[in-house]
Amino acid sequence: MNSGDIAYVLICSALVFFMTPGLAFFYGGLVQRKNVVNTMMACVAIMGISIVMWVLFGYSLAFGGNHGGIIGDFRWFGFEGVTWEAGPYASNIPHVVFAIFQMMFAVITPALITGALVGRMRFKALLTFVVIWSILVYYPMAHMVWGEGGFLAKIGSVDFAGGNVVHISSGVSALLLAVILGRRKGYEHNIYRIHNIPFVVLGASILWFGWFGFNSGSALAANGLAAHAFLTSAVSAASALLSWMVIDYIKEGKPTLVGASTGLVIGLVAITPGAGFVPVWSSFIIGALVSPICYFGVKFIKNRLKIDDALDAFGCHGIGGIWGGIATGIFAKSSINPVARWNGLIFGETKLFVAQVIGILVTILIALIGTAICVGIIRIFMPLRVNEKEEQIGLDISEHGENAYPTFTGLDS
Numbered sequence: 001m002n003s004g005d006i007a008y009v010l011i012c013s014a015l016v017f018f019m020t021p022g023l024a025f026f027y028g029g030l031v032q033r034k035n036v037v038n039t040m041m042a043c044v045a046i047m048g049i050s051i052v053m054w055v056l057f058g059y060s061l062a063f064g065g066n067h068g069g070i071i072g073d074f075r076w077f078g079f080e081g082v083t084w085e086a087g088p089y090a091s092n093i094p095h096v097v098f099a100i101f102q103m104m105f106a107v108i109t110p111a112l113i114t115g116a117l118v119g120r121m122r123f124k125a126l127l128t129f130v131v132i133w134s135i136l137v138y139y140p141m142a143h144m145v146w147g148e149g150g151f152l153a154k155i156g157s158v159d160f161a162g163g164n165v166v167h168i169s170s171g172v173s174a175l176l177l178a179v180i181l182g183r184r185k186g187y188e189h190n191i192y193r194i195h196n197i198p199f200v201v202l203g204a205s206i207l208w209f210g211w212f213g214f215n216s217g218s219a220l221a222a223n224g225l226a227a228h229a230f231l232t233s234a235v236s237a238a239s240a241l242l243s244w245m246v247i248d249y250i251k252e253g254k255p256t257l258v259g260a261s262t263g264l265v266i267g268l269v270a271i272t273p274g275a276g277f278v279p280v281w282s283s284f285i286i287g288a289l290v291s292p293i294c295y296f297g298v299k300f301i302k303n304r305l306k307i308d309d310a311l312d313a314f315g316c317h318g319i320g321g322i323w324g325g326i327a328t329g330i331f332a333k334s335s336i337n338p339v340a341r342w343n344g345l346i347f348g349e350t351k352l353f354v355a356q357v358i359g360i361l362v363t364i365l366i367a368l369i370g371t372a373i374c375v376g377i378i379r380i381f382m383p384l385r386v387n388e389k390e391e392q393i394g395l396d397i398s399e400h401g402e403n404a405y406p407t408f409t410g411l412d413s
Contacts, residue, residue, distance in 0.1 A: 002092045005221040009097050012217025016104035019210035020047055020111050026203025026265070027115050029196040030258075030311050034394025035119045036195065036404035042114040042123070046130055050107040053134060055079050058106055059099050061135070062142040063089065069151030071140050088148060090220045101217060102142070109138055109166045115311035116174035119184050120391055123399045125384045129177070129374050137173065137370035141165045141363060156341050156351060157359030158332065160229065161218040163273025163324045164363040171318020172367035175301075175309060180375055181385055183308035185392070192310075197257055204261035208237055211268045215275040225337060229275040232283040233268060236275075239287030240267025247295050262316065266294045269320035274328035277340050282331035286324065294319050322360055329356030 024043035031039045050058075060076035067073065076082050079099065087095025110130045117126065144150040145159045152164070159165060184190070194200065215233045219226035244263025245255040270290035271283055278286070298315035301307050309315055329352050332344040342352040378384060385391075390398035397403065 001086055001094065002221070005092045005223075006094065006097055008222035008226070009093050009101050009217055009220060012213035013097075013101045013104050015210045015213025016101070016217065017047075017107065017210075019104075019207055019214065020108045022203045022206025022210055023108065023111055024203070025199045026207060026261075027118075027311055029199025029201075029203060030115075030194050031118050032192060032394070033195045033405055034396055036396060037400050037402045038123065038395035039114065039118055041400060042126060043111045045123075045127055046111045046114075047107055049127060049130055050110065050134065051103060053131065054099075054103045054106045058134060058139055059102065061139040062106075063099070063102070063147050066143070066147065066149035069144060069149050069154060071143050072147060089146075092221055098220065101220070102146075105162055105166060105214075106134065106138060106142070109162075109170050110134060112166070112170040112313055112317050113174040113177065115313035116178040116309045117181060118310035119395060120181055120385050121177075122383060122386055123395070125378050125382055128378050128382070132374040132377055133173065133370060136373055137169055137367055138165070141169050141366060144362070145359075152359045152362060155358060156355040158277060158328060158340050158352070158356070159273045159325070159359065160276040160328075160337075161215045161272045163269075163321045163328070164359055167269050167272060167317040167321030168325065168360060168363045169367045171314040171316070171321055172364050173371040174313035175307065175318060176368055176371045177375070178307055178309045178314075181308075183306070184310070185388060187308050188306075194258060200258055200261050204265055207265055208268065211237070211272075215268075215272060219276060225276050228280070228336065231280055232275045232278060233271050235280060235283040236271035236287035236290075237264045237267035239284050240264060240270065240291045243267075243288045243291035244295065247291060262312075263291050266290050266316045266320040269317055270324040270327065273321070273324045274332060277328055277332035277337050278344075279331065279333060279336065282327070286327045286331070289327075290320050290323050293323050325356050325360045326353075329353035 020043050024040040028036050028040040057077055060074050061072045063072055064075040065073040082096050082099050084094045087098055089098050142165050144152045145165050212230055216226040216230040241260050241264040244259045248255045248259045267287040270286050294316055297319040298312050301309055301315055330345045332340045332352055334340045334343055343349045345353040
């Protein structure tokens with residue numbers, strides 16, 4: 001084992017963990033004042049739930065053993081047998097270090113879903129959903145993509161740091177859950193003000209910072225591949241940021257700070273599946289194109305389909321992740337990372353591109369079925385949505401009995 005690699009992956013684990021508080025600020029800044037506490041509390045509570053579940057049984061289900069290429073077993077229940085010695089997934093770091101790194105992915109993924117549900121889902125129902133969804137969707141997806149004998153890995157689909165596992169799965173689930181919950185009251189008429197733009201920028205900056213650990217840490221070593229993933233991540237985020245600014249200029253006549261912040265985040269989403277597979281020059285293209293793809297995708301979802309994906313969880317993570325998976329099938333080179341068995345479409349080979357499309361379709365199907373089952377189970381025991389009065393006064397008071405700020409007349413709509 002290598003002490004430098006151990007230190008690097010542990011630092012990257014801490015960076016990935018820091019992304020969830022960053023997401024809390026990013027989402028919290030975007031919502032109305034009366035729902036700030038509820039929005040941020042969702043991320044905080046998920047940090048606790050996901051870590052406990054991961055250590056008890058989540059890691060074992062995702063990475064322990066193999067049943068049909070879909071799920072593991074309970075051999076590492078409570079991290080029993082997850083030792084300081086090298087494990088089956090990396091010979092250069094202790095098994096427990098790999099498990100810790102993967103734990104942070106299990107934390108942030110369900111937190112991404114909460115952005116679509118702002119202002120209308122009961123907190124108990126949300127936490128129950130996260131528990132069931134992690135078991136039915138996240139753990140199987142992690143196993144299929146990264147686990148030994150995983151179905152998607154077997155067919156040659158690649159996902160360096162979580163395009164399928166993290167972004168598409170959470171984005172698609174968020175969209176379906178938003179449809180099931182229905183629109184916020186007065187959705188067609190109300191203007192939903194972004195209450196704290198500095199929070200948005202702070203959150204986006206923390207996400208960018210943490211994402212370097214998210215993507216480069218997925219090399220599982222302090223090596224050239226980690227540096228490559230670091231650079232492609234930086235370039236894609238920067239290109240998407242600038243691309244969104246250009247769209248703002250064209251559509252609104254002025255660049256916006258919220259738009260730039262959103263652009264950098266979706267640039268990171270798009271590069272995630274291919275960060276350790278695609279050449280650096282292609283990350284300019286991947287980032288530059290994801291902004292218009294997501295911008296017009298969000299417009300279509302909200303204006304044409306009238307779906308209340310409140311903070312564009314699907315519009316950014318779902319659509320951005322799908323584009324990233326497709327782009328990996330276009331630009332990947334096996335000479336950069338031999339985990340990719342074939343080169344991408346642009347280099348004259350089609351097998352990887354087909355495998356990527358299959359992987360995306362399988363992810364979408366699992367997310368839809370898993371989310372529908374979660375909702376069906378929860379509805380047996382409790383309502384999903386707050387009542388009209390609770391929604392009107394805001395979930396900060398109705399669900400938590402707290403106010404983020406003193407009340408000022410006219411600022412709490």
